[in-house]
Structure formats: C-alpha cells, structure tokens
Amino acid sequence: xxxxxxxxxxxxxxxxxxxxxxxxxxxxxxxxxxxxxxxxxxxxxxxxxxxxxxxxxxxxxxxxxxxxxxxxxxxxxxxxxxxxxxxxxxxxxxxxxxxxxxxxxxxxxxxxxxxxxxxxxxxxxxxxxxxxxxxxxxxxxxxxxxxxxxxxxxxx
Amino acid sequence: xxxxxxxxxxxxxxxxxxxxxxxxxxxxxxxxxxxxxxxxxxxxxxxxxxxxxxxxxxxxxxxxxxxx
Numbered sequence: 001x002x003x004x005x006x007x008x009x010x011x012x013x014x015x016x017x018x019x020x021x022x023x024x025x026x027x028x029x030x031x032x033x034x035x036x037x038x039x040x041x042x043x044x045x046x047x048x049x050x051x052x053x054x055x056x057x058x059x060x061x062x063x064x065x066x067x068x069x070x071x072x073x074x075x076x077x078x079x080x081x082x083x084x085x086x087x088x089x090x091x092x093x094x095x096x097x098x099x100x101x102x103x104x105x106x107x108x109x110x111x112x113x114x115x116x117x118x119x120x121x122x123x124x125x126x127x128x129x130x131x132x133x134x135x136x137x138x139x140x141x142x143x144x145x146x147x148x149x150x151x152x153x154x155x156x
Numbered sequence: 157x158x159x160x161x162x163x164x165x166x167x168x169x170x171x172x173x174x175x176x177x178x179x180x181x182x183x184x185x186x187x188x189x190x191x192x193x194x195x196x197x198x199x200x201x202x203x204x205x206x207x208x209x210x211x212x213x214x215x216x217x218x219x220x221x222x223x224x
Contacts (some may be wrong), residue, residue: 154197156187 020073027066031134047117054117061114061121065107072103089142089149097139104132106147160220163207165193170211188190
C-alpha cells in the first residue's frame with residue numbers, strides 16, 4: 001500500500017476527530033482527575049497559593065482548556081476540510097489559523113493562572129503561548145501566500 | 157488602479173468578439189473578461205504580444221496610464 005498525500009490528509013482528519021472524542025471523554029472525568037491530582041501526586045513543585053484550595057481552580061482550568069481544545073480542533077477540522085477540497089490558500093483558512101493561534105494563547109494564559117496553585121502548569125502555559133505565537137507567524141505567512149496566489153490567479 | 161485597459165475599445169474598432177479573440181490568443185473567455193474589466197493584476201508579455209498581434213495594434217493602444 002503506497003502512502004500518498006490523500007491518505008495523509010485522511011489520517012490527519014481521523015486524528016483530529018479522535019482527539020475531539022478524547023476531549024469530550026475527558027470532560028466527564030475532570031472532577032475525578034482534579035481530585036486525583038490534588039491527593040495522589042506525591043511530587044509537587046512550588047506554588048504560591050495553598051495546595052488544599054486547588055480543586056476548584058483546577059476544575060475550572062480543565063473545563064476551559066477542554067472547551068478551547070475542542071474549539072481549536074473544530075478549526076483544524078475546517079482547515080483540513082478546505083484542504084481536501086483543494087481550497088488551500090483562501091482567506092477562510094487564514095481565519096482558522098488566526099483563531100487557533102488565539103485559542104492557544106488563551107489556553108496558555110489560563111494555565112499560567114493555574115500555575116499559582118501548581119507551578120508546573122505555568123511552564124505548560126508558557127509552552128502553549130509559544131505555540132500560539134508560532135501559529136500566529138504561520139498565519140502571517142499564510143496571509144501573504146493568499147495574496148500571492150490572488151495575484152497569480154489574476155495574471156493573464 | 158491608474159492603469160486603464162482599453163481592450164474593449166480596440167476590440168470594437170477591429171469588430172472582433174470576446175470569444176473569437178480569446179480563441180485566437182489562447183486564453184479563456186473568463187480571463188479575457190478579467191482583463192477587459194480591469195480586474196487583472198498583471199499581464200504576461202506573451203499574452204500582450206498575442207493580443208497586439210491579433211488586433212494589429214501597439215501595447216499603448218490597449219494600456220493607458222491615468223494619474224489618480
């Protein structure tokens with residue numbers, strides 16, 4: 001079986017849908033995960049606020065991040081759908097990338113706030129913000145590509 | 157854009173239809189329409205050469221610069 005770009009696209013779409021399924025599944029167990037993290041995690045990095053008050057902030061953080069992840073995956077789904085229709089360099093795809101970038105930055109901000117209770121999350125938040133920044137640059141490149149394509153299409 | 161395309165004027169002078177010119181030049185009627193309506197962002201020298209050849213005119217007869 002030869003691997004080609006169509007199969008790669010199908011794999012990306014399957015992975016996106018699977019990730020969305022995992023996000024929805026996790027949403028049902030957020031209080032359990034928060035409880036487990038609070039009591040069972042033996043090693044703990046430094047924190048500013050008291051560890052005993054972390055349950056509610058962790059639940060809120062996880063629900064918000066889960067919703068943001070679903071929003072990002074929906075945008076990825078739209079992006080992949082457009083690519084499969086051979087509509088790559090179009091303004092709609094640039095908007096998808098812009099939204100994904102802001103979603104990553106928002107998730108990063110939420111995680112950094114939760115870093116006040118568990119500092120490891122602040123580092124994860126910084127990584128998310130960094131990823132959001134990379135996505136933003138990618139969006140700028142894409143925006144320029146849309147402009148170049150439009151010029152190319154209108155060259156007779 | 158300060159570049160004005162006077163292709164339709166030249167076509168009327170030569171009494172040639174869009175479809176006929178498009179066929180002779182080797183471009184689609186849709187692309188010729190883009191060129192005629194001034195929506196085009198660039199014209200290839202090869203296209204311009206063929207249009208001038210078919211209409212028996214100079215590039216200046218088709219393209220005009222008007223200060224905004």
